[in-house]
Amino acid sequence: MDDSLMATRQTMPLAHVCGRVCPHPCEDACRRTNLDEPISIMSLKRLGADWETDHGSDFFHPMEKKAGIGKRVSVIGAGPAGLTTAYYLAAEGIDVDVYEELPVLGGEVAVGVPEYRMPIGKYNQDIECVRDMGVNFITNSKINADDMRRFEKEYDAVMVATGTRISKKVYCDNERPEIKGYWGAIDFLDKVNLYEKYGYTISKEEQEENILTTPYVDLTGKTVVCVGGGFTSMDVVRCAIRANAKKVYMIYRRDEKTIIKNTTYEEYHEAVEEGVEFLFHSAVAQMRDEDDILKSLLIDKFELVPDPNGGRPELVKIEGASYEIEADYLIPAVSQSADLKLLPEEWEIEKTSWATIKTNGKDYMTSRKGIFASGDCEYGPMTIVNAVGQAKRAASVMARYVQSGEVTLTDDEIMEDHLRKLRVYDKKEKVTGWLPGVPRQHSTVLDVEDRKYNNKEVNLGFTQEEAMSEAERCMRCYYIAMVQA
Ligand SMILES: Cc1cc2nc3c(=O)[nH]c(=O)nc-3n(C[C@H](O)[C@H](O)[C@H](O)COP(=O)(O)OP(=O)(O)OC[C@H]3O[C@@H](n4cnc5c(N)ncnc54)[C@H](O)[C@@H]3O)c2cc1C
Structure with missing residues (x-):
């Protein structure tokens, strides 16, 4: 279990989230689909995270935290992108301060995704895992353009990960x-979740605005x-x-x-x-x-x-x-846009036609040197795994940038971008495979009457037996890629 969890955390520090509310695009690229059905990768990942939490273990980090290198980065926003950037930068021995406007950490997964899909006790474990890497969090702190001007001088680099909350x-x-x-929708869900998960009540004024007669x-x-x-x-x-x-x-x-x-x-x-x-x-x-x-x-x-x-x-x-x-x-709830008022106008940071922050989608630096952007405020409203993937790459680039002042990709990252473009998985490939016909396991879900009027978690996850049986369906498809220069 600890090996499985550490494998998840090599690319995704939010393991409970990854095992519960990810739309699991990895399963669309599972070769087992060509035989019968894809492996239930998301549900299998949930097990490692639950095992660690339920056993009250120390966090299994996939790497040793490096000694401090005397560099500082500020991260604006404590959603999946901000948390991920912070985790991997802190692992490199960089001091990281994360500034969050809300009184709680976690971004939309905390105040958007409801308790019955992502229990806050579990998500808080993911956040504590990031803190355990040595990250410093500052809540109730809405960063504005003056703060950004100051941060540019005080920090070696800045990550903007403010999401799309309009x-x-x-x-x-x-x-x-x-x-x-x-x-x-965003304000409605804020009110629901801040009360249900943290006990924050709604002010009289806001009750009046939203024709409510209760503080929830x-x-x-x-x-x-x-x-x-x-x-x-x-x-x-x-x-x-x-x-x-x-x-x-x-x-x-x-x-x-x-x-x-x-x-x-x-x-x-x-x-x-x-x-x-x-x-x-x-x-x-x-x-x-x-x-x-x-x-x-x-x-x-x-x-x-x-x-x-x-x-x-x-x-x-x-x-x-x-x-x-x-x-x-x-x-x-048709879509959301980004509030980018925190970017000083005179910086003239380039935007996309969707009014998000423009980067080249590879190193995540904006048109302003040393200012990076990742997650929904860069891509537009998307998914957790997209935000985490961008932020992980950005952290790797930033870790080199703060030391050398250069923006570079490693050979592995260049290869990753090639492979993504080439799409290595062929959906038409004929696969004879392993244990054909063994059905995909489905985790138990609470009955509708048991879940409809409360916030109990709906999806109960795999039992150990179900997990073992599902894991056995894996065909272990290892691909080797080579590049000739
Ligand atoms: C209701 C809802 C349900 C969703 N469900 C799923 C799902 O099931 N699966 C999935 O994969 N994706 C889901 N998504 C999408 C997913 O939540 C987002 O793609 C993801 O949270 C983006 O992460 P982020 O860090 O870029 O932004 P966010 O999660 O939005 O975090 C940004 C953070 O920055 C803070 N911030 C903003 N401005 C400032 C400022 N000036 N100063 C300081 N802090 C600031 C915000 O308060 C927020 O905490 C859902 C989204 C919503 C809204």
């Missing part, structure tokens, strides 16, 4: 933030409509069910297949079981209020019309099919 609009008629009942989110008797189709919207609707809403709708422009692709098969079906009603090929056309209090929504229906030239089918509004639904809350 909910985008749905772009319908009468979409006015002052209408009571209009509640951005209680939606008894309310109809909640969420617009989305990704992780965030799925968390909104399932939290609304747990907050006792009378009726919960998810409005999505596309179809069931696409929503499953955006999240996971399990997540979608669990939401359906819990009573969320999905309205596909639909969009909110108008918010209808009385004296700035939301009353109902006008919904447009769409259909997919094939392109006669063989291109992608187009979504076309069905005239005369629009209808009205009663709604107390409209929660937009």
Whole structure:
């Protein structure tokens, strides 16, 4: 178990997270799929992390922390990207200060992902593992442009890992933030999670803004409509069910297949079981209020019309099919944008067309020397594993940069980028393989009645026997790559 955990932590310090809420793109590249079904890699990784926590062991770090080298880095944001950068830099003997605006550490995995998917006790273990490497955390500290100017002088390098915490609009008629009942997904989930996980209550003023009568989110008797189709919207609707809403709708422009692709098969079906009603090929056309209090929504229906030239089918509004639904809350969860006000204007840091921070996607340095960026504020709202992968690479580059002033990649990193481009796994390859037909194990999930009105963890993970049986399905596909100069 300790070997397995250390293997995970070589590239991903947040082992509990990796074993629970990762969309596991690694399983899409598992060669066993060509034989029957991919190995359940995510669930297997969960075991090592749980084993360490349940046994109260010291943290199994995959490397020895190096002696201090007299260099300092500041990291802005304590989400997956910030935590990862900090962990691998600290391992190199660099002093790391992580500044976090919120009173709690962990970014969206702490205040976005709900307790029933990622228990905070487990996530806190991942965060403690990072602290154990010698990282210094400063919470309740929102960094602004003046701080950044100061940091540039005081630190040898700076990592910006501030995520994308601004909910985008749905772009319908009468979409006015002052209408009571209009509640951005990020703020809604902040309120739910800060109370459920940490006991932070909602102020009187914010209760009033969000038509609540309790210092926590209680939606008894309310109809909640969420617009989305990704992780965030799925968390909104399932939290609304747990907050006792009378009726919960998810409005999505596309179809069931696409929503499953955006999240996971399990997540979608669990939401359906819990009573969320999905309205596909639909969009909110108008918010209808009385004296700035939301009353109902006008919904447009769409259909997919094939392109006669063989291109992608187009979504076309069905005239005369629009209808009205009663709604107390409209929660937009379509996407998020980055708040980059902390970057001093005179630095003229380059941005992407999506208004995220531009880097070359390889060394993660911005257009300003010594200022790096990783995670969602660089890529746009994505996944934990994407943020961690970027931050791990950035930490490696920064560790060399603070000593030499040069931005370089190692041979292994150059090779990694080539292999990613070449896509070594051939989905069409005929594989005869090992133990064909032995089915993939599925972990037990709490019954719907046992989970619907509380925050108990839904997915119970593998037993040891299930894990052994699943691990035996592995075909041990080792690939050797060679480069000729
Ligand atoms: C509700 C929800 C559910 C999700 N579920 C999943 C999932 O199941 N699986 C998955 O892989 N991905 C999921 N994601 C996406 C995933 O959470 C993100 O991709 C990931 O958290 C990005 O990490 P990050 O470190 O870049 O940013 P974040 O996690 O957003 O962390 C950024 C941190 O920076 C802090 N910050 C911002 N500005 C400042 C400032 N000026 N000063 C100091 N601190 C600042 C923020 O408070 C925050 O803590 C989900 C996202 C959401 C919103």
